[in-house]
Amino acid sequence: MLLYKLWRSFIKEILLLKRDIGGIVIIFVMPLLLIVTITLIQDSTFKNLEGSKIPIIFIDNDKSEVSKNIKSELESSKTFQLLTNFNEKSAQDAVFSGDYQMAIIIPENLTKDLNSNIDSKVQTIVSSFGLESDSAAVKKTVPKTKEIHLYFDPATNAGFKNSVMNSVNKMVFEIENKKIYKAFQDQLGTEENLEENKNLISFKEITPKKGEMDVMPNSVQHNVPAWTLFAIFFIVVPLSINLVKEKSQGTNVRARISPTPYFIHILGKTFTYLIICIIQFSLMVAVGIYLFPYMDLPAFDVSGKMFQLLTVTLFAGLAAIGFGVLLGTVADTQEQSAPFGATSVVVLAAIGGIWVPVFLMPEFMQTVAKFSPMNWGLNAYYDIILRNSGIGGIAKELIFLFLFYLATVSVSIFYERKQNAV
Structure with missing residues (x-):
């Protein structure tokens, strides 16, 4: 019975997304434009200005x-x-x-x-x-x-x-x-x-090797995971807006008086947006593998790392969903949730090292970065792609991301119950 209710909750979220074309564009198209633009701009930096004077x-x-x-x-x-x-x-x-x-x-x-x-x-x-x-x-x-x-x-x-x-x-x-x-x-x-x-x-630089070949970091290896993570967290905007819509349209009232527990609705949103995160990740990886070589950029190499990358994507998606649920639960209007959600994601990206490497930040900001879920996700991606770590090597980051999801969802459920207590 619970599985059926979970399935109906999942279908409801899909229908909500189908009506929000703008949200679909934000979720899928904007990250693809970002990853292509930023990688093209930064590629010359990673090549040390090779070919240009x-x-x-x-x-x-x-x-x-x-x-x-x-x-x-x-x-x-x-x-x-x-x-x-x-x-x-x-x-x-x-x-x-x-x-x-x-x-x-x-x-x-x-x-x-x-x-x-x-x-x-x-x-x-x-x-x-x-x-x-x-x-x-x-x-x-x-x-x-x-x-x-x-x-x-x-x-x-x-x-x-x-x-x-x-x-x-x-x-x-x-x-x-x-x-x-x-x-x-x-x-x-x-x-x-x-x-x-x-x-x-x-001086002689010792680089990681793959077989007999030296593995040299490039702009693609840095930008694909960074902007994939940014895209994943940007689901906070449509997710929080949909939650606010449910409150303004009375959907949450019907949900409360139904025999379905509130956490089932949260799980329905979680599964829906996790699928979206996987699609986002797949699109970004596809761009890195198939499109970038035609733009004179290095191809994104995921050989032997796909399972680990998908695992990080799932846990990063959970953290983003938890943050979106919390924001949508606390906000009263779309005018509150939309700009605050977008701004907070940008701030988390800046703190987490998406734009500026953490080691270049002031000491105080380096300490703050350690508490950013984007920083945990980015370190996990980099450990896999650039440092050849396995699941064991990123276990700490995965635990932090999952605990962040549990904490934000728990606060959301507690806040919702307190607001609607008779």
């Missing part, structure tokens, strides 16, 4: 060894297109007005002064060991600091700015080291080839 202004007032080395390094990076037909004043105006991202100004006599400073330092060090040739006193000179001027567009991303400054510092540091090493060779009279002097310490 940023035009920057490069002014060489030195025109000697050091400036030529810096210019050669910038050109070989395949990231920048160097523009040289500027002077410092016109470069400053062009960058500060937003025409170009940045300008690099190499000062006059950079190579000459650098060589002079290095020779002076090396002679001082060598003389301190009593190895100087002749008895001539070593003339101590105060090093002249040379400044390479960097101009950035005020609207330039701070991460890009720091990356460029670190790259320029690294280039100058390597040039200085080579020159110091060469100066010591000249002073000590050694014949060792400078080119054979390689770094004793280097």
